[in-house]
Amino acid sequence: MLMELTNPHRGQTVPKKIWIDLDNSPHVPFFVPIIEELQQRGYSVLITARDAFQVCELAQAANLDYTRIGRHFGKHTTLKIAGLATRALQLIPIIVREKPDIAVSHGSRAQLVLSAVARIPSILIMDYEYARALILAGPAWVMVPEPILGDAIPIAKNRLLRYPGIKEDVYVPRFRPDPAIRNFLGIDQAELLVTIRPPANEAHYHNPESDTMFTAVLEFLGEKPGIRIVLLPRNHGQETAIRKQWPRLFEHRKLVVPEHAVDGLNLIWHSDLVISGGGTMNREAAALGVPVYSIFRGKIGAVDRYLGANGRLVLLESVADIGKKIILQRRHIEALPGSGRNQTLMAVVGHISAIADATGRTMHHDAQHASEPLIRN
DSSP states (O other): OOOEEEETTTTEEEEOEEEEEEOSTTHHHHHHHHHHHHHHTTOEEEEEEEESTTHHHHHHHTTOOOEEEEEOOOSSHHHHHHHHHHHHHHHHHHHHHHOOSEEEESSOHHHHHHHHHHTOOEEEEOSOTTOOOOTTOOOSEEEEETTSOGGGSOSOGGGEEEESSOGGGGTGGGOOOOTTHHHHHTOOTTSEEEEEEOOOTTSTTOOHHHHHHHHHHHHHHHTSTTEEEEEOOSSHHHHHHHHHHOHHHHHTTSEEOOSSOOOHHHHHHTOSEEEESSHHHHHHHHHHTOOEEEOOOSOOOHHHHHHHHTTSOEEOOSHHHHHHHOOOOOOOOOOOOOOSOOHHHHHHHHHHHHHHHHOOHHHHHHHHHHOOOOOOO
């Protein structure tokens, strides 16, 4: 049943408005089914997107009605702080105009800052307990997958929300493959396809050991016959640096970078294996049942430990592991993810809708004072 809020100025009911901010590329596929489900339940959804990491291109491809606000400022701490402050200020006009009831993101710092200042109750969804959040800009609620223990999140227990499965289970069951992708990328059906995502070398959690692992992986695969590597760089600067370091691999099309944003799930599904320096692609492959190897060398989060313990993700811990643990063989595609009722999606939307329904003027005030800021050194 749709819960509505009376507008005191017009004497009529209006649907609760939920503000979702898309800050990074993995947020787009994650929030698409959430947005659709919320709208089907009668909520109004305001979508803002940062112009970084193909966020807007992916949002447009998903036919989302969004407003582009802000951009990426660079990897240095000073630039990050300047970019955060600038984007928070740029968001003010639309938030003043739209007056959302609650704010939801998967780690948008600009949204957290503005929500704290404007006293908009916020829900921070996260699946990596070592992510650095903001002092004095903590969310009212934190939502995490069940593999993350409650003690790992420094927030009051009544403000911690949990959902079954992993984040990728929200949208992977909707996936349907398009076999044309190999032809689109110019890859022969007989070739072994390896998809690689380089480390997030601009992230605060980046460990230079991940770069060493990435270099060793390309050197290892570059000498193997019958293999085509599809590289998904995180930005233009990273792509330029990789092209400069391995020009021979690009000249012989051993290493290919898609000219436009591709459906990541479709690429993973048609890959024989995936190697990634970041969490989302690793977990997407695990959710699809595709062999996946992680070269991430930061603090290993509970979700990746859970997947590793269940044989769904192989953690490469040293250069020596690359030759020992990576299995280069064609993958036999057997079945697709289920398309029935998605309990992970329903749980996430259920939490959001319950908070939206309960949110009123009193909660706008109380939620910000009841929340505990997430502090990471």
